[in-house]
Each structure stands twice: as structure tokens, then as C-alpha cells.
Amino acid sequence: MSADPASRAELIRKRGRDIGFDRVGFTRAQRSDDAARFTAWLDDGCEADLAYMRKTPERRVDPRAVLAGCRTVIAVTVGHWFPDAPRRAALPAAVARYARGRDYHRILEGMLKRLCRVLDGVAELGGGDSAGGAPRHRWYVDHGPVLERSWAAAAGVGFVGKNTMLIDPRRGSWSTLGVVLTTLDIPPDGPVSVTCGTCTRCIDVCPTDAITRPGRVDARLCISYWTIEHRGVIPEWVRPAIGTRVFGCDDCQDCCPWNRFAQPASAADHRPRDLFADADLARLARLSHAAWDDATRGTAVRRVGYEGLLRNVAVALGNCPDAAARPHLEHLAQHGSELVREHAAWALARHR
Ligand code: B12
Ligand code: SF4
Ligand code: SF4
Numbered sequence: 066m067s068a069d070p071a072s073r074a075e076l077i078r079k080r081g082r083d084i085g086f087d088r089v090g091f092t093r094a095q096r097s098d099d100a101a102r103f104t105a106w107l108d109d110g111c112e113a114d115l116a117y118m119r120k121t122p123e124r125r126v127d128p129r130a131v132l133a134g135c136r137t138v139i140a141v142t143v144g145h146w147f148p149d150a151p152r153r154a155a156l157p158a159a160v161a162r163y164a165r166g167r168d169y170h171r172i173l174e175g176m177l178k179r180l181c182r183v184l185d186g187v188a189e190l191g192g193g194d195s196a197g198g199a200p201r202h203r204w205y206v207d208h209g210p211v212l213e214r215s216w217a218a219a220a221g222v223g224f225v226g227k228n229t230m231l232i233d234p235r236r237g238s239w240s241t242l243g244v245v246l247t248t249l250d251i252p253p254d255g256p257v258s259v260t261c262g263t264c265t266r267c268i269d270v271c272p273t274d275a276i277t278r279p280g281r282v283d284a285r286l287c288i289s290y291w292t293i294e295h296r297g298v299i300p301e302w303v304r305p306a307i308g309t310r311v312f313g314c315d316d317c318q319d320c321c322p323w324n325r326f327a328q329p330a331s332a333a334d335h336r337p338r339d340l341f342a343d344a345d346l347a348r349l350a351r352l353s354h355a356a357w358d359d360a361t362r363g364t365a366v367r368r369v370g371y372e373g374l375l376r377n378v379a380v381a382l383g384n385c386p387d388a389a390a391r392p393h394l395e396h397l398a399q400h401g402s403e404l405v406r407e408h409a410a411w412a413l414a415r416h417r
């Protein structure tokens with residue numbers, strides 16, 4: 066292996082694919098072209114109460130402020146789509162696709178660590194750190210001060226759709242992202258030239274009009290925010306629009322024409338668990354804390370907590386026109402959690 070930059074890039078990409086990433090792309094570490102877009106989003110309060118989005122905005126738009134000497138951002142994608150299994154649920158509920166299998170943070174964490182070891186190996190073969198020393202890297206999946214979709218688009222692993230999702234023209238948007246910031250100098254890939262064109266399906270179908278303009282989602286309106294990120298009481302105005310979704314929302318992806326190219330996930334860990342792929346409000350409403358603990362271990366659904374999940378189940382049962390929902394609501398109305406009881410009471414009132 067030579068120190069030639071182009072072959073170094075191809076070696077890293079190939080090793081990345083061997084690790085299991087669907088796409089691996091490179092872009093220069095510099096101030097993001099989307100910095101103004103991000104600042105405007107914050108200025109308009111679109112982050113709701115996601116306080117971490119407001120912390121260190123300067124770091125979020127410039128990887129060199131996160132890792133001194135950073136020269137390259139590596140963006141990777143891992144698909145999580147599986148064909149839908151036949152539904153048998155008595156009272157069907159929806160769990161977002163990305164959350165039906167093992168927690169993607171855990172899946173990507175191991176893969177990104179392996180990618181960093183590849184980078185170390187490449188450097189030993191003569192890859193260039195700007196200072197001539199051992200290269201340094203930092204990897205992130207979701208939790209870091211990094212505009213992942215912006216870097217993924219700049220690195221050419223897809224484009225940003227009007228729904229703000231990173232869309233791979235070959236596989237669609239059913240993927241999660243990771244990034245590695247590195248001091249290694251790797252030749253950049255260009256962005257892809259594909260766009261949404263005149264399509265506006267995601268804007269038209271969004272149940273809460275949360276896509277307030279092409280390429281902007283206001284978290285204060287987004288069902289994903291209310292059912293996953295928000296702690297405490299869900300405002301009554303948003304509850305009917307939640308429908309029977311109990312964790313996240315996929316409407317702006319389900320409708321997207323690019324997702325006709327979806328391919329089954331290569332990471333077997335993404336295989337959906339039955340409780341989430343064939344989610345049943347009747348079953349979820351009866352989960353004890355111990356059963357919830359067991360069923361959600363190692364999954365992203367755990368993020369909302371036991372009370373939070375039952376809160377969402379109560380709202381979904383309230384939106385479910387089937388009279389069979391009532392006994393489960395009466396059960397939740399007796400729950401030890403005041404939060405769950407309050408949402409169950411609202412839902413029972415709807416049934417009456
Ligand atoms: C905060 C957050 C949310 C918030 C806010 C969402 C939002 N759109 O901002 C809420 C809770 C609502 C949310 C929901 C979801 N999220 Co989220 N979320 C994040 C997080 C932590 C930060 C996103 C962010 O920076 N938002 C600020 C806005 C301004 O940035 P942005 O929307 O990403 O847009 C930037 C670029 O895309 C670009 N841009 C936007 N439009 C255009 C147009 C053009 C032409 C160009 C050039 C650039 C461009 O400019 C923007 C500013 O930099 C990221 C992880 C991360 N660290 O990046 C995950 C992340 C975006 N979420 C993810 C997922 C899977 C989801 C959900 C699908 C989950 C679900 N099924 O319920 C939904 C999708 C809702 C939606 N349509 O966005 C994935 C997306 C994967 C992908 N293929 O895109 C990420 C990347 C996590 C991950 N590591 O995989 N999320
Ligand atoms: S996730 Fe749902 S609520 Fe949020 S923007 Fe997409 S369709 Fe709208
Ligand atoms: S539904 Fe249409 S407008 Fe929305 S992201 Fe997909 S292609 Fe773009």
C-alpha cells in the first residue's frame with residue numbers, strides 16, 4: 066500500500082465496507098456550508114427543549130473546533146430497513162423502523178471503533194497527519210456536537226431531502242449515520258448531484274406540518290420529538306395527530322419515492338424484534354416494568370423510559386377507534402404513574 070492519497074482513500078473505503086458500512090465518504094474539515102441554516106433554525110426555536118442543540122453551536126458547525134488539527138470528516142451510513150412482516154396485532158401500533166432492532170448507537174459504535182483502527186493502520190503505512198505525528202480521530206453517532214447530515218451530504222454519501230433526511234440515491238433514507246473526525250488528510254468526495262426535484266410528498270403528508278419549509282423540520286411540531294425526546298405531559302393539541310405511533314414517526318420517509326430502492330439491512334443486529342415490528346397496543350399496555358426492562362434492553366426504544374412508553378401507548382389507545390382499546394385504557398388509568406394515568410384519562414374521555 067502506497068502513501069498515495071487516492072489509493073489511501075480507496076483502501077479506507079474498502080475496509081469500511083468490509084466492516085459493514087453501506088457508504089463511506091470523505092470531505093474536508095472546514096466550517097460547514099450549512100452553518101447559517103443551522104443558526105437560523107436555532108434562532109427560530111426549532112430545537113424545542115433539546116438544550117444540547119444550543120450548547121456550543123460554534124463546535125457543531127466546525128469540526129476543527131471539536132478536534133484540533135482535524136483535516137477530514139469521514140461520513141458513514143448503515144441501513145436498517147427490513148421488509149414488513151405480516152401483522153397479527155389485535156390493536157396495531159407503529160414503532161419507527163430505526164428503533165425496531167438493536168440500538169443503532171451500539172451497532173455503529175463497534176463499527177466506528179474498527180474504522181478508527183483501520184485509520185491507524187493506514188497512517189502506519191505512510192498516510193499523512195498534518196503534523197507528521199500519530200493521527201488522532203474522534204467518532205460520533207448522534208451524541209456529538211456534529212451536523213451529521215450536513216457532513217454526510219458534503220461527503221457524497223447521499224443528499225438532504227426536503228424532509229431533511231439524508232437520502233442515498235441507491236438505497237433511500239432508511240439508514241443511520243456516523244462520522245469520524247480525523248487529522249488524516251484524505252482526498253474529498255464530491256456531493257451527489259441528485260435532488261428531490263418537484264416532489265413535495267413529505268411536506269404534504271406530515272401529520273403536523275412539521276416540515277415548515279423544504280429542508281427544515283421544527284421539532285416543536287414533530288411527532289418524533291414528542292414521542293421520543295419529550296419528557297412529561299404531551300400537550301393535548303398534538304395528541305390526536307400522534308395516531309397510533311408509540312415511538313417516533315416514519316411518515317415523511319414512508320411516502321418518499323427514493324425509498325422504493327430500500328434494501329434489507331446488512332447488519333443482522335438491525336433485525337426487528339417482534340414486540341416492535343408487530344407492535345400491539347394491547348400487549349404494550351400490559352407490560353410490567355420488569356417485562357419492559359427485558360424487552361427494551363439494548364434497543365433505542367428504551368430512551369423514552371417505561372413511563373414514557375406507557376404514556377405514548379395511552380395516547381395511541383385514545384386515537385384507536387376500536388372499542389377493544391377501552392379495557393386496556395381502564396387498566397392504564399389505574400397505573401402507579403400519574404403521567405400515565407393522566408394520558409389514559411384523556412384517552413378514555415375520547416372513547417366516551
Ligand atoms: C435533533 C435531532 C432530531 C430532532 C430534530 C430533527 C431535525 N430535522 O433537525 C427530532 C427529535 C425531531 C428528530 C427526529 C428524527 N430523527 Co433525528 N436527529 C437529531 C440530531 C441529534 C441533530 C439534527 C440537527 O442537527 N438538526 C438541526 C437541523 C438544522 O439540521 P438538519 O435537519 O440535520 O439539517 C442540516 C443539513 O441537513 C442541511 N440541510 C438541510 N436542508 C438542506 C438542503 C440543502 C439543499 C442542503 C445543501 C443542505 C440542507 O442544513 C442543516 C443545518 O446544518 C441528529 C444527529 C446529529 N448529531 O446530527 C439526529 C438524526 C438527524 N436523526 C435521525 C433520525 C433517524 C430521526 C428520525 C427519522 C427518527 C424517527 N423515525 O422518528 C426523525 C426524522 C424527523 C426528520 N424528518 O428530521 C438520523 C437521520 C438519518 C438520516 N438518514 O438522515 C440522525 C442523523 C441520527 C443518526 N446518527 O443517524 N431528530
Ligand atoms: S417525523 Fe413525522 S411529524 Fe416529524 S417531520 Fe416527519 S412526518 Fe412530520
Ligand atoms: S418525499 Fe419527495 S420531497 Fe420529500 S424527501 Fe422524498 S423526494 Fe424529497
